[in-house]
Amino acid sequence: ALLAGTKYRGDFEQRLKAVMKELAEKPDAILFIDEIHTLIGAGAASGGTLDASNLLKPALSNGSLKCIGATTYQEYRGIFEKDHALSRRFQKIDVVEPSVAETIEILKGLKSKFEEHHSVKYSASALSTAAELSAKYINDRHLPDKAIDVIDEAGAAQRILPKSKQKKVIGNKEIEDIIAKIARIPPKNISSDDRHALKTLERDLKAVVFGQDKAIETLASAVKMARSGLGQNNKPIGSFLFSGPTGVGKTEVAKQLAYIMGIELVRFDMSEYMERHAVSRLIGAPPGYVGFDQGGLLTEAITKQPYCVLLLDEIEKAHPDIFNILLQVMDHGTLTDNNGRKADFRNVTIIMTTNAGAENMSKSSIGFTNAKDSTDEAADLKRFFSPEFRNRLDATVSFGALSQEIIIRVVDKFLMQLEDQLHEKKV
Numbered sequence: 001a002l003l004a005g006t007k008y009r010g011d012f013e014q015r016l017k018a019v020m021k022e023l024a025e026k027p028d029a030i031l032f033i034d035e036i037h038t039l040i041g042a043g044a045a046s047g048g049t050l051d052a053s054n055l056l057k058p059a060l061s062n063g064s065l066k067c068i069g070a071t072t073y074q075e076y077r078g079i080f081e082k083d084h085a086l087s088r089r090f091q092k093i094d095v096v097e098p099s100v101a102e103t104i105e106i107l108k109g110l111k112s113k114f115e116e117h118h119s120v121k122y123s124a125s126a127l128s129t130a131a132e133l134s135a136k137y138i139n140d141r142h143l144p145d146k147a148i149d150v151i152d153e154a155g156a157a158q159r160i161l162p163k164s165k166q167k168k169v170i171g172n173k174e175i176e177d178i179i180a181k182i183a184r185i186p187p188k189n190i191s192s193d194d195r196h197a198l199k200t201l202e203r204d205l206k207a208v209v210f211g212q213d214k215a216i217e218t219l220a221s222a223v224k225m226a227r228s229g230l231g232q233n234n235k236p237i238g239s240f241l242f243s244g245p246t247g248v249g250k251t252e253v254a255k256q257l258a259y260i261m262g263i264e265l266v267r268f269d270m271s272e273y274m275e276r277h278a279v280s281r282l283i284g285a286p287p288g289y290v291g292f293d294q295g296g297l298l299t300e301a302i303t304k305q306p307y308c309v310l311l312l313d314e315i316e317k318a319h320p321d322i323f324n325i326l327l328q329v330m331d332h333g334t335l336t337d338n339n340g341r342k343a344d345f346r347n348v349t350i351i352m353t354t355n356a357g358a359e360n361m362s363k364s365s366i367g368f369t370n371a372k373d374s375t376d377e378a379a380d381l382k383r384f385f386s387p388e389f390r391n392r393l394d395a396t397v398s399f400g401a402l403s404q405e406i407i408i409r410v411v412d413k414f415l416m417q418l419e420d421q422l423h424e425k426k427v
Contacts, residue, residue, distance in 0.1 A: 012042075016055050024064045036069030037079040040086070053086050060089040103131040103144045107151060118155030121169045127151065129175045136233075137183040139306070139344040146182075154178045185307040185347065186262045198224050204260050209249045210409045215242070215397045219253065222395045223349070236345045239330045239392060241315070242353045243381060244399030250353040251313060257349070258309035266301050267311040270318040279321045284338030299337040307347040315352040316384050323389055326350075330392040356384040 023029050033039065042052040059065035069090065071080055081087050098106065107127040115121055130150040131143070138146045154174045158166050167174065180186065202220035206213060219240060226237045242250040258265035273281065284296035302310070312318075312326075329335050333346040381396065390396070 012052075013055060016052060020056070020059050020065060023066075024059070029066070031065060031067045033067065033069045035071060035075075037071045037075040039069075040079055040083055053083060057085060057089065097142045098144055100131045100135050100143070103135070103147050104128055106144045107131060107147060110148065110151075114151055114155055118152075118159055120155050120158055120167070122151060122155075123169055123171050125172055126154070126170050126175050129172045130154075130179075133176065133179045137179055137185055137306075137347070139342075139346075140303075150175060150178050150182070153182075183306060184304070198261075201257075201260060205253065205256055208256050208413075209253050210413070212249050212253065212399055215244075215399050216253065218395055218397050219257070223257070226394070234346065235333045236330065237347060237349045238394045239350045240352070241381075241385075241390075241393050241396045242351060242399060243356060243396060245401050246355055248399045248401060250399050251311065254309055254311045254351045254353070257351075261309070261349075264305045264308040265311060266305055266308045267313060268298065269313050270315050270322070271313075273318045273322055276319050276321055278319060279325065280338075282322065282325065283335065295339065295341075296337050299335055299341070299343040302335070302343040302345060302348060303341075306344055309349045309351060310345075312350070312352040314355065316354045316356045323386070327388060327392060354381075354384070356380050 023031055039053040039056065040051060056065065056067070060067060067090075076092075104127055107130060111122055111127065131147045134146045134150050135143055138150075141149075151170075154170050154177075157174070157178065158170065198220075201223060202216060205216045205220065209216060222238050222240065242253070244250055255265055268282075272278070280296070282296045282298040284294065284299065302308070325335065329345050330350065333344065335343045335345060337343065381390070
């Protein structure tokens with residue numbers, strides 16, 4: 001507003017000095033400047049240095065002006081801190097993000113205003129759920145801002161419904177639905193009843209993938225363990241390595257797992273990332289290189305689909321530098337792209353497939369050699385993958401070769417699917 005209509009040199013200076021004079025006449029007045037970094041350069045003539053920040057410096061030094069400014073860490077470091085004469089006149093105070101408990105108290109204080117605005121009531125559990133679930137699932141913003149937005153949108157969602165369908169009291173269900181939309185997560189996975197939906201996971205997988213019962217049992221047990229709340233919160237839901245010959249159902253299990261859980265499957269063919277420079281395709285090119293502003297394929301995919309099954313096909317073909325990136329993902333559940341933005345992998349199920357050791361398993365053998373085959377496969381996996389990589393896996397799921405009987409069942413399944421497709425087209 002101070003800059004509006006300042007056509008001539010000195011107009012802005014005159015306005016700002018008038019404001020400062022009025023503030024000096026009121027000893028109890030405190031000037032609050034939001035986005036204070038915008039003072040630097042504001043009102044300066046072309047090539048001149050007399051901007052708003054330089055006009056304020058004398059008043060800040062002699063104590064005639066009491067001022068509080070607000071800015072972000074990024075703008076403080078990149079803009080404000082570079083003007084040392086201005087930054088030393090301020091006492092820097094870091095305002096940290098409040099805890100979930102503190103956020104609940106903030107929401108209780110704002111509750112009456114939102115109830116009056118939206119003509120609804122918020123239950124006490126709804127406020128607690130908004131703070132807890134927003135902290136868990138909305139990772140690109142901070143408390144209490146994201147929790148306040150959740151209760152605001154929950155109230156607005158009721159107002160746009162027909163009168164007959166509007167609810168007078170907003171509870172946990174309405175809060176969970178709003179968080180699911182904001183975080184792009186299936187609503188059933190937000191609910192605390194998620195573990196009940198996984199009771200039939202093993203049975204459902206065995207119904208569509210034949211001959212891999214042991215592998216499915218291992219996978220289902222690990223997924224249930226993670227989703228029951230016994231897993232670590234700062235890691236992905238699960239990190240699994242599927243090993244075995246080609247064409248035995250490794251990729252199909254990953255697809256069916258995503259389908260049963262009601263989430264997206266994000267697939268990367270790691271044979272495309274055999275060169276060292278391919279790492280930049282996943283996390284983005286460094287500054288100064290072509291494509292710096294485009295982001296990485298992996299980080300962008302997870303940002304868009306934060307709740308998914310991430311399938312890294314034929315992982316043994318990837319460059320060793322990519323394994324170093326995956327160590328961070330499996331250990332801390334985050335990956336930083338070239339722009340400093342963090343992609344959150346805490347709600348991602350990571351599945352990597354490999355054919356390492358499959359040559360020995362596919363060879364015909366005489367006698368009882370199952371134990372030897374599994375030992376050879378384990379030795380091959382140790383040779384291909386480093387100890388620090390294997391130690392970060394939740395499970396190594398071994399897929400065996402299919403018998404003649406199982407192959408016939410698989411063919412029958414696909415023939416039935418083909419018949420259904422032909423029937424739809426009236427062929």
